[in-house]
Amino acid sequence: MRSRWSLAIAGLVLILAGGLLAYLTQTSGGIQIRDIRFTGAKGNTMSALLYIPPNATAQTPAPGILAVHGYINSREIQDGFAIEFARRGYVVLDLDQTGHGYSDGPAFANGFGGPDGLAHLRSLDIVDKNNIGLEGHSMGGWTVLAAAAAMPNDYKSMVLEGSSTGKPFAAEGTTSWPRNVALVFAQYEEFSTLMWGVDLARDVTQSPKLWALFGTQGAVEPGKVYGDIAQGTARVLYTPAITHPAEHISHEAIGYSLDWFAKTLQGGTPRPADDQIWFRKEIGTLVALIGFVALLLGVFDGLLEASTFSHLRLPEIADGSTPAPAASSGGRWTTALILSAFIPALTYYPAFALGGTFVTPSAYLPQGITNQILVWAVLNGLITLALMPFAPKRASRSGIIGPSILIALATVIVGYAALWLADLLFKIDFRFWIVALKLMNAKQFLIFLIYLVPFTAFFVIALHVLHRNFSTMGAGRGALYLTNILALTLGFIVLLVLQYGTLWISGKLFNPLPDPGFVPLSTIVAIQFVPLLAIAAIIATFTWRRTGTSLPGALICGVFVTWYIVAGTATQAVF
Helix, strand or coil, rough: CCCCCHHHHHHHHHHHHHHHHHHHCCCHHHEEEEEEEEEEECCCCCEEEECCCCCCCCCEEEEEEEEECCCCCHHHHHHHHHHHHCCHHHEEEECCCCCCCCCCCCHHHHHHHHCCCCCCCCCCCCEEEEEEEEEEEEEEHHHHHHHHHHHHCCEEEEEEEEEEEEEECCCCCCCCCCCCEEEEEECCCCHHHHCCCCHHHHHHHHHHHHHHHHHHHCCCCCCCCCCCCCCCCCCEEHHHCCCHHHHCCCHHHHHHCCCCCCHCCCCCCCCCCCCCCCHHHHHHHHHHHHHHHHHHHHHHHHHHHHHHHHCCCCCHHHCCCCCCCCCCCHHHHHHHHHHHHHHHHCCCCCCCHHHHHHHCCCCCCCCHHHHHHHHHHHHHHHHHEEEEEEECCCCCCCHHHHHHHHHHHHHHHHHHHHHHHHHHHHCCCCEEEEEEECCCCHHHHHHHHHHHHHHHHHHHHHHHHHHHHCCCCCCCHHHHHHHHHHHHHHHHHHHHHHHHHHHHHCCCCCCCCCCCCCHHHHHHHHHHHHHHHHHHHHHHHHHHHHCCCCHHHHHHHHHHHHHHHHHHHCCCCCC
8 A cells, every 4th residue: 555655755756856957957067056135225135146157266257147037037037048158157146126036125126126236246256347248038128228227337238038128117229328239039029019119029120119229220130230349339139939938948049148148248168059958957947846746745645644634534435435426517517617717717807907907016915916816816706606506515514624724734834845945955946937936035925924815715715616516536536637627727728829829820919908018918927827727726636535625725725826926926015
């Protein structure tokens, strides 16, 4: 008979194996990584990862690069760039913008943290102050532009990834400012109107705003270097056939930045632009993320053996002495699946619009994106409550609330400890691409407590109805997992397929609203809903099969998802 703890052990093995692969990748060739905090000009605490190649010493300073992530991300999403920069002998300050990650809020303050980051990079005695580059993705581009505006003679070149000069958040670009600019702007960019004032990203070469930067009166030719590197007036445009968020995880986009800094910075360790190993780290942290989910399930399974949680177990189901509860069937099953899958997707944009308009960041609800998700959760919780009488009835159980709360907290605490250990040993979080689970700092933990109750209430309601509609002990295990996963994710999968299919065919997302940034940003956020809700479905199904009740799984999901959202987004109000 297998041990109840075998799944937890497997999860730990995956975390250690994935963490080791990620660590060996990001420290390849003797690179050191330091998790640092430093004080900004206004006394604010800034956070960054500092990558130090072995060639960088006080006696032999190396070129430096300030690398900055985009909106509602954090420093780790720039790892692909940072790893490859460091492998080429550049000291890299991989910055958390203000109000993001572990940098003090609010978001958008102090030039997004760009001037503070550049000042700190220049203060390091291992950095050659005459050879400093700036690289930023999306709002990270505006961050490095703010640094360039504040310190116009203190850097040599920059790469803007999916970003722009000019409004809404940067100074207008000219033929002489910023210095030596490479622009990587994808052919399927979601933010083409916001960034460069063109309806289609592939028409960015026709943007008058871009012409002003490049000093042309006609279409900019991708790949052609305009201006003069020695004079600081060089410009080049690259247009890879990818999307805005894909610029984080593109060998092509990273390769363009490597090529540009090789041309514009002196020193370092030359390597071909296509010599890239960073994706191994993505694989490693993905394996660790999968291990984290397995660990949660295994810990829950093991804890059920304790006498404290014996009331949650249902041994009578195992011997067939008690009939399995019924679920929806036939037409009712199909209707339940359609409603469960598609109502959350249909309400997504309206709920986000309502949240953005009426639940703006404040001291009590300080995170704008979290507020929008909260409005979506409340709206769908109310809709689910209204539909609950139509779901098959289940017998209620007494005495499970206390044990359910305890086992949920204990399970997530073990998972949190595993992430803390991975951060300590390997300097990683659990992630793949834009899906990332991070540790919380003290302020984020307090914010987590604010949002915990409403998000948990949503999962208690939603997963209760989910199991009443679809979960029976007589169902095949694979079929039950697949059904519950699709019930929570299918609508968002269809939404994303429709949006990105439209983008691929027409060159832009379907955007019925006048705000050029709302639908693109909300759609990118929706990408995370698919894996996050799939994980919630797996946790919910596993725990229900062990207990016959939705409550423990709902509580685990409430704590886990609140933690995920709060730690991974921006804080716009001072808390």
